[in-house]
Amino acid sequence: MSSQLVILSMLFGAAAGAFVPRIAHRLTVPFGAPARSDCGRCGRAYPAGAAGWIHAGPSCGTGGHWPPVAFAVIAGLLAAALGPVPALPVYLLAAVPGILLAMIDLGCLRLPDRLVGLFAVAGGVPTALLVPDRIVPALTAGALVGAAYLAIALLPGRGLGLGDVKLGAALAFLLGFAGWPAVAVCLGTAHLLNGAIATWLLVTRKGRPLPFGPALLAGFLPAAFTAF
Template identity: 40%
Template sequence: MTGGLEYALIAVAALWGAAAGALLPRAAHRFAVPAGEEWRSACPRGHPLAGWLGPARCRACRETPYGTDAGTASGAGAGAARSTGAGPAYGTGAAVPVTVTALVCAALAAATGTRPELAVWLLLAPAGVLLATVDFRVQRLPDPLTLPFAATALALLGLTALVPEHAGEWTTALLGALTLGAGYFVLFLINPAGMGFGDVKLALGAGAVLGWYGWPTVLLGTLAGFLCGALYGGALVVARKAGRKTSIPFGPFLISGAFVGLLIGAYTA
């Protein structure tokens, strides 16, 4: 791949990632609830939310700034809300998901090049960022995200296997999903307090992605995930922000490890 085409592909991938990342804040707000609770259907002030994708802003809050009852907004605060044309933000905004998703997609494009599986990685990357965000906030990996992630990965890779110039094997992707899922299930049975069942379901998708490039990539991505988690937990203990038995969300590190393994697997394929 020539230098100009490579840079153009990376730029397009980054733009795609930024656009997709801008749609994640509302979904993150709706999914980020403790286990056992229903997904959020309203903004912090109780206005119903329309749809799952988009910025974390409520249209109904435009004319009613925080701290003001609906229908009684007046003065400079109300005027400022009307002048901006957007309601107050809830959640953490779009800057982080936009930046992270753009960087992830750009890195995947640089490692994969023009091979057809790049389209699969770019479609799955925003879902991975969303899953990591939700788990990091509330230590929960929603079934509506983890199970479709695995199914979509296998389905798209199955189609990619029919396209010329791909660099992976769908059979290994399927076996990787089953193997990694089974391995995490064993860890869940051994220590349910340290490994959630959501991690088991997420491992199915991670195993499929890593398995596309072979067993060494599965092993590398798995080890990278555990290493990232161990370093994060150790840093919290050293900083005295957590104890040895403190539970930490493992989903972000499972995803990070899969990302590292995928980059190396794609680059060396």
């Protein structure tokens, strides 16, 4: 393990995570609603164009200082576990939309299609270039997991949303390049984590909708460790 690599990865994570709160705040809206045009706390309008989206650090209404810290920790763990492998920059890049998806799902139980697609493309295209012989197994994993989750989503009670279906398929596709053990670790971790949280909410009688996206994304971390 290279301490310099870990430090550089953490610096990247902190820098990238600093731009996440504003974007997450603007996209944390109900399904079908446009992105926020003003601050949800003070009502001040965001500037038009890129200036309204690109903002480093928390500001009024954007939800605190934790995204840079969380992203720095995740980036450092990935660097420590994987080392100087070609896939490390790919995983670090894919983590940016991943953090965004987790924040949005926690805030409004929604996983925007464009962000899920960006997550899949940011991780899938570079990985396909690195290991082109694994494209078919990766696509197979994504298709099978997507089909299984879609069947669950169509059952009475809607245990999963369609956003969860798409994210599960995207994660299976990315981890399919590493093999089925990595896919199994991701999905198994996600279901165990969500099951534990659901049990705690039931015991404490704090009934509330439970997003599955953050658990799926959390499962990606230990799964990445098994990939190399």
